[in-house]
Amino acid sequence: MPFYTKLSRSHPDDPDKEAVRKRTIAGIRRLRVALKDHFPDNTDRMKTVRIGTWNIREFGGNKYGGRDSYEPIYYMAEIISNFDIVALQEVRGDLAELHRLLKILGPDWDYIATDVTDGRAGNGERMVFAFNRSRARFRNIAGELTLPSGKKVLASFGERIRLEDGLSLQLPAGTDLSGVYRANSNRNSSGVVKLDNDVEIPLPTGARLDLPEGASLAVTRGTVVTRPPGTRGEVQVNVPQGAVAGEDFRLRFPGGALDESFRQFARTPYVVSFQANWLKIDLATVHIYFGSNEDERLLAQRRREIEQLTEALGDRASKEMKDDPKNPVLTAVLGDFNIISAEHETMGALEANGFEVPEKIRTIPGTNVKQDKAYDQIAFWEPRRNRGYVNVEILDANVFDFFDHVYRLDEHANYAPERSEQSYKTWRTYKMSDHLPLWVELTSDFSDEYIDACDTD
Known part of the structure; x- marks a missing residue:
């Protein structure tokens, strides 16, 4: 259980602080009841591992005031405490909020992070894995995934x-290309704008x-x-x-x-090796280039980046299996792929080069707040391949909609009465996120299978 030390001290002389404390206590209670109902109660947690992925909107940023109180961090800690390993996207360069989160989660929790990705497309973000050391072990293998020469992610619309x-x-003589063209730009009342694209x-x-x-x-x-x-x-x-x-x-x-703006990934994928019970798993977390859902060229760029990712990870896993045909290590990729839907070509790019998204995840309508976009995904490389005593057994998977329980629409007046309902909806995503946490639970105890494999002539 997370450590909610700030809740023990009341504020009789400060009504605003006391209101936040009482509200947070009520919110955590609702979350705890909802999370208990959300996760399966028919599995032996001593024999499973629960892996999550969550794009936490601008975690460490300051838009809309940032996360200026302990309240949203406490709610995040309550949710994340239900995972054993969680990949986090959109973690900013300043790690102060992440450290606050880990302190609340307690001494069993640790994290591994990349450096900030440079360049505009990288958006100043890190890739992070947080994990419960009493449930999963870092196998001391980690690295950022880069592409070899000849397989760079070149812009599909030309360099x-x-x-x-x-x-x-x-x-040609007499040609004047000056004129009015469609463009994305920041608003400015003076008529002077700065192009976004x-x-x-x-x-x-x-x-x-x-x-x-x-x-x-x-x-x-x-x-x-x-x-x-x-x-x-x-x-x-x-x-x-x-x-x-x-x-x-x-x-x-x-x-x-x-x-050469697209030579590697917009945000470099991060591959880390973990072990939970008998299960050894290489996890690659990603935040794929977005661009636009309406621009076909930018969608093509997104698809190409996903294809290059699965090809590189598939080649890596295939080589390891060739070196050791009974290699028991699983390879999975998870994170924010900005996939439109299960039927879209971006999903086809993910399920290429041997990767498969489990059916329990494919049937989830969406992982954004509206739950109409399949942005976040988890896919496994050749899950039906013979790995000796290890197999990929998906026990359950789902997304958790925290806005049903905290920062609810019926609490609009308590949080931001000066804002319109639409503005409040946006504001609250900078307190929690505009993505919902996605998770999958796997079997991690293969002791019986291992013993059976040893008992052969």
């Missing part, structure tokens, strides 16, 4: 070229690039050429006159000309 340092775009303007026929000094024509590796008689270290290359194009040729720009 940008920097028009600077001698590289310029020449438009690129504005892309189609180019007219006849536009061309003037190349900078130091550019070169590259004949690609694997192109068939001839060697002049009597020479060594030289080849004869036939370059078309006029327009040069085709798979045999590439332009080599000076360093820094390409704006």
Whole structure:
């Protein structure tokens, strides 16, 4: 049970503080009853492991005042205490809130975190695993997942070229591309705005690039050429006159000309190895690039990132199984995939390269507050593969809707009477989250199976 030390002290001389204390006590009581009913009571918790994933909105941020009291942290601790291992997304660079959460959870709890992901797409976030050391053990193996050369996550809508340092775009004479275009931008009453995303303007026929000094024509590796008689270290290359194009040729720009914004993942996945009872499991937590649900190109970017992730993790797991065909270690990926629905192509990308989402999770309508988007997922690599005495047995899975019990709509006047109902709905997601915690419970005791495997000729 979490340690709620601030609840023991009343505030007779401060009605506001006392109201928060009383409200928090009532909220924790409702949560405890609801969580007891939510989780299955027909499993032996000595033989199972419960793994969760939760995108906690801007955890460590200060929008809408941040989590400026102990109340939301206490509620989070009550929920998380029901897991053995939980992957957390959207943890900011400042870990003070995470440390507050771990202190409330108690001395049995620990965490492993990545550094902050740099770059705009990374959004200043960390990947975090929190775990109960009395229920699960860190196996001292952890690492950020990066992609090998040739398998980078390039932007599906094309790479940008920097028009600077001698590289310029020449438009046909008389062309004026100035005009009004659709764009996302921050509101500003003065009429001056700052773009949130690129504005892309189609180019007219006849536009061309003037190349900078130091550019070169590259004949690609694997192109068939001839060697002049009597020479060594030289080849004869036939370059078309006029327009040069085709798979045999590439332009080599000076360093820094390409704006390579999508070379690795927007937020680097984090792979950590745990053991719970007999179960050894490698967990990869992710927060996949979002972009937009309406822009087809950005959706394609999201799909590509998920595909590259499952390919890299699948290759890693396959190699380990090849080295040891009876390797009992499971591989799973969990987190915020920004998947639209179970039928969407983004789900197809997740269930590629050997990964499968358990049916108990696929049937969950959604993991956002409205429960109409399947953003968060948990998938296992080749769950039916023979791993000797270990097998993937999903006992149960679900999402927990905390807004049925705390920061409820009928408490609007108690929390933010000055706000509209819609504004209150947004405000409360910065106290708790706009995602619901998703969890799965697995069998973790394979002692009988191990003994049976030993008792063979």
